[in-house]
Amino acid sequence: MQDPNADTEWNDILRKKGILPPKEQGKDAEENDEQILPQQSIVKTYEDMTLEELEENEDNFNEEDERAIEMYRQQRLAQWQATQLKNKFGEVLEISGQDYVQEVTKAGKDLWVVLHLYKQGIPLCALINQHFTGLARKFQDVKFVKAISTTCIPNYPDRNLPSVFVYFDGDIRAQFIGPLVFGGMNLTKDELEWKLSESGAIKTELEENPRKQIEDQLMSKVRCSALGKEDSDSEDD
Structure with missing residues (x-):
């Protein structure tokens, strides 16, 4: 009896007529296909x-x-x-008066620059420098700069410190001068971030002014205290 898998001319005729099933692929052919598939899979578009x-x-x-x-x-x-x-920046740059024009007013087109004038020994200045470090890491497309006040502006009064100036395209867009503007040593990084976002320098993800939340809480406590005092006075009467 003839082997139906044999590679003969007669078997080829029978396969064409459908009398014999198609010839089974040999092991060698399967191995070749397996070798081709991985090669095709690593081709990149x-x-x-x-x-x-x-x-x-x-x-x-x-x-x-x-x-x-x-x-x-x-x-x-x-x-x-x-x-x-x-990701151009990410750190706070310390400059002197000689660097001011190059690093601030001529820093570059379409660039926001935030400058902090400070002095050693003023606690609020130290706090803002600390917040600047965190904000510079968070907003790396903004150039954060700090300088000792009198190196940039001779005889700059200490009562104006801390002072923060916001520049865009070399023009000043906002300024925050003196401790009262910042709310004293209770200033948080989020509050400073909100202030800078109002000037347009940064795009904050904060939904509302953190200072407003604190003020609302304080007012709520004041109202509760006042109501409690009124109730106490009524009982005394």
Whole structure:
């Protein structure tokens, strides 16, 4: 009896007529398919490639691919540049009066600069410098700068400290001068963040002024205390 799996001309005729089933794939063929599949799975499309990989593989693309890839390359480049700009700073820069023009008023186009004039030995100045460190890390697209007051402005009065100035494109957009503006040593980082957001320098995720929440709580306590006193007076009468 003839082997139906044998590779003969007669069996090929019978397979074409449907009398014999199709020839089973041999083990070698299956192994070849298994080797091909992993190779196909590691092939990258240009959307998955980095800018460097696009450069390396540009000879393998046709003309239509190249047009699409060039548009994609420009998009990736713009995203990269935006990321670099956003993460440009992240620390508070200490400057002197000689650096003021270069680092503040000529710092760059479309750039927010927040300057703190301070003096050693003033507790509120030290607190704001501490808050500046946290805000600089959080808003890395904003340039946070600090300087000892008299190095930038000779004879700048201590009663005006701390002083915070907000600049955009070299022009002053807001100023906060003196301890009363900041609410004294109770100033929190969130309150300072809110103040700077009102000037436009930063885009805060805070939903409302933290100072207002504190004031509302204080007023609530005052009202409760007043009501309690009125009730006590009524009982005495």
